[in-house]
Amino acid sequence: MELLSGADMIARFLQDEGVEYIYGYPGGAALHIYDALFRQDKVKHILVRHEQAATHAADGYARASGKPGVVLVTSGPGATNAVTGIATAYMDSIPMVVLCGQVMSHLIGDDAFQETDIVGVTRPIVKHSFSIRHPSEIPDVLKKAFYLAATGRPGPVVVDIPKDMTAPTERYEYIYPKKVKMRSYNPVTRGHTGQIKKAVDMMLKAKRPVFYTGGGVVLGKACEGLTDLVQRLDYPITTTLMGIGAYPQSDRQCLGWLGMHGSYESNMAMHHADLVIAIGARFDDRVTNNTSKFCPTAKIIHVDIDPSSISKTIRADVPIVGPAASVINEMISLVQGQDIANPDALAQWWQQIEGWRAERVGKLYEPSDGGVLKSQEVVEALCRVTHGEAFVTTDVGQHQMFAAQYYKFDKPNRLITSGGLGTMGFGFPAAMGIKQNYPDDHVVCVTGEGSFQMMMQELSTCKQYAIGVKIVNLNNASLGMVRQWQDLNYKSRHAHSYMESLPDFHKLIEAYGFTAITVNTLDELEPALERAFADKHELVFLDVKVDPHEHVYPMQVPLGSMRDMLLSKTERT
Amino acid sequence: MRHIISILMENEPGALSRVVGLFSQRNFNIETLNVAATEDPSLSRLTVTTVGDDRVIEQITKHLNKLIDVIKLVDLTEGNHIERELMLVKVKALGAARDEVKRTVDIFRAQIVDVTPSLYTVQITGDATKLDAFLQAMGPVGILEVARTGVSGIARGDKVLSL
Numbered sequence: 001m002e003l004l005s006g007a008d009m010i011a012r013f014l015q016d017e018g019v020e021y022i023y024g025y026p027g028g029a030a031l032h033i034y035d036a037l038f039r040q041d042k043v044k045h046i047l048v049r050h051e052q053a054a055t056h057a058a059d060g061y062a063r064a065s066g067k068p069g070v071v072l073v074t075s076g077p078g079a080t081n082a083v084t085g086i087a088t089a090y091m092d093s094i095p096m097v098v099l100c101g102q103v104m105s106h107l108i109g110d111d112a113f114q115e116t117d118i119v120g121v122t123r124p125i126v127k128h129s130f131s132i133r134h135p136s137e138i139p140d141v142l143k144k145a146f147y148l149a150a151t152g153r154p155g156p157v158v159v160d161i162p163k164d165m166t167a168p169t170e171r172y173e174y175i176y177p178k179k180v181k182m183r184s185y186n187p188v189t190r191g192h193t194g195q196i197k198k199a200v201d202m203m204l205k206a207k208r209p210v211f212y213t214g215g216g217v218v219l220g221k222a223c224e225g226l227t228d229l230v231q232r233l234d235y236p237i238t239t240t241l242m243g244i245g246a247y248p249q250s251d252r253q254c255l256g257w258l259g260m261h262g263s264y265e266s267n268m269a270m271h272h273a274d275l276v277i278a279i280g281a282r283f284d285d286r287v288t289n290n291t292s293k294f295c296p297t298a299k300i301i302h303v304d305i306d307p308s309s310i311s312k313t314i315r316a317d318v319p320i321v322g323p324a325a326s327v328i329n330e331m332i333s334l335v336q337g338q339d340i341a342n343p344d345a346l347a348q349w350w351q352q353i354e355g356w357r358a359e360r361v362g363k364l365y366e367p368s369d370g371g372v373l374k375s376q377e378v379v380e381a382l383c384r385v386t387h388g389e390a391f392v393t394t395d396v397g398q399h400q401m402f403a404a405q406y407y408k409f410d411k412p413n414r415l416i417t418s419g420g421l422g423t424m425g426f427g428f429p430a431a432m433g434i435k436q437n438y439p440d441d442h443v444v445c446v447t448g449e450g451s452f453q454m455m456m457q458e459l460s461t462c463k464q465y466a467i468g469v470k471i472v473n474l475n476n477a478s479l480g481m482v483r484q485w486q487d488l489n490y491k492s493r494h495a496h497s498y499m500e501s502l503p504d505f506h507k508l509i510e511a512y513g514f515t516a517i518t519v520n521t522l523d524e525l526e527p528a529l530e531r532a533f534a535d536k537h538e539l540v541f542l543d544v545k546v547d548p549h550e551h552v553y554p555m556q557v558p559l560g561s562m563r564d565m566l567l568s569k570t571e572r573t
Numbered sequence: 574m575r576h577i578i579s580i581l582m583e584n585e586p587g588a589l590s591r592v593v594g595l596f597s598q599r600n601f602n603i604e605t606l607n608v609a610a611t612e613d614p615s616l617s618r619l620t621v622t623t624v625g626d627d628r629v630i631e632q633i634t635k636h637l638n639k640l641i642d643v644i645k646l647v648d649l650t651e652g653n654h655i656e657r658e659l660m661l662v663k664v665k666a667l668g669a670a671r672d673e674v675k676r677t678v679d680i681f682r683a684q685i686v687d688v689t690p691s692l693y694t695v696q697i698t699g700d701a702t703k704l705d706a707f708l709q710a711m712g713p714v715g716i717l718e719v720a721r722t723g724v725s726g727i728a729r730g731d732k733v734l735s736l
Contacts (some may be wrong), residue, residue, distance in 0.1 A: 048733045059675055117588060120590070123590065123591060123594050124594060127641070128641040129587075131586070131587070148641065182641070183644060183736065184582070184583055184642060184643060184644040185641050306639070307635045307638070307639075307640055308635035308636050308638075309633065311628070312632060313633065315628075
């Protein structure tokens, strides 16, 4: 029998669970745990410079690796600083376990120093949370936390650990729990066969079908199956922002992504479809536009692991609750050897779609033509230089949309972005988390000077651990997306959307001992990118001066249908 | 429409706050709520009455089911059921009204459980409409204080909500 203190149990459990990295920041209530981590060398702790970065880094790591990200913070401000990152993970269903120190049990409720009811604070933004009430519970509770975070619809789990639970003097038996059983939690393992059959019947009979797939396909590791199914049927597919790369974007059948800034052909196809096959997507407001005008002629098949996502905003005609991978596999076996009922209608449908596609060729944006660089050109050049194979993280705003529109992703988990919460500051720490898991791949954070300044303290973390991410700062000296909305809705009154007093990024980066390159013209762009990506292990910062007047198009017209879009500053559908 | 949802959940600290938090977080409303441990002390039974159209009620039950602490739930209003609420009321009982109150209490099959020279404390059980009717009848006499438990319910017949 092995007797361990609570703190040593945590360290041992993390080892036994196979955790490689833990992102965190020490403080009073977490010190016993830190001491236990110090006395082992299997779990590597990465010291960030702000707890929000710890959660984003763990989140990036989780998205790229498919394993839960792990965070360790202290009580009070340590835990509240982590809140934005927890909410970010929650909205995008990312598996994460956040261990929070807490004041000693007998002080809870007394407004003790650095006390916050973090279980209460995070309740609406976690999949579940635990408070440790006795050290002997630690192995079981942690096992449950990891199990809950990673299974079903994944999400963040918070474990609140009062300091006395980890006291070095109190030792209890430690056994790594190999299994976990919870009577109140049984995630579905497969969809209803009758419903799947009904869905496949409708799919085979459809005249204007379109697949609409989301992050659930990526999280559910169902991308290969999806690609197989879509190609067998020869149907068009559009993905959500979170679903980008689940189906190769360079393939003819992929229409790009849909919604507010989705491609013209995606939104047109959705609007005119007679059957929408939604898998692992949740019909959120940035996709549907006005729900009462959404896909007026379509029947909806909706596959999701979370029943509460089905018929939440758009009523499903055929709801299927189940994991994407198993449902798709069942669909494939039902489709096998079957012919579609209306090949002529499908041919006509493709003709219509190709027509929409052709309408926009060469009109997506106006090139800089010797003037100030356009963000779109920068992303296109980035895609060329990295052969479309880099991990691309983004922050939030215009640069995020441009990165998603102009980088072509053929693999899942390559665009890593805060889709649901839209968290500025996400991209850089997320890139750090990914780079540690994929040291030999290119990891690039496409950001803007607004977002980057929200988490730029992490340059110091990159220096400490030699994390060689690339940063492409699309610097328009303004909060581009805010400015765009002000142009469109507030007669160009740019209330606080400008960035005066920007630092000299070149000097700032050099102060940390990294390489910075400033890019002003198109001629300088590709050589600078080539230089930046020459060494996979070197952090390089590109400060690219781009046009502040540029807007992201297409842009759906508020309260309109899917097909109501502004296509440029002067054109609309 | 009004629905009565009964929930079996883990009798854990924080479980109740997750249920209540869900209602405010998702903009659902709670009309009444009560909760207590069951014959199995590891389980609590929580009964909530709420109002909403079918779409809203479907979302409420789905989100409740998603809570990790929730083990099982039933929308009692979907079938035949018994609903009861207990109410304690202090009413003025002076002069001629004293007899009138006593008569009304008998009509409603309520009980007087405490007496002072100037007031009666009445205990009454029934469904919510019966309790409302009693309060209406007592209105003119003078209600001093009302304590209602909120609705509790159980399905009629063989249906059982258990693990």
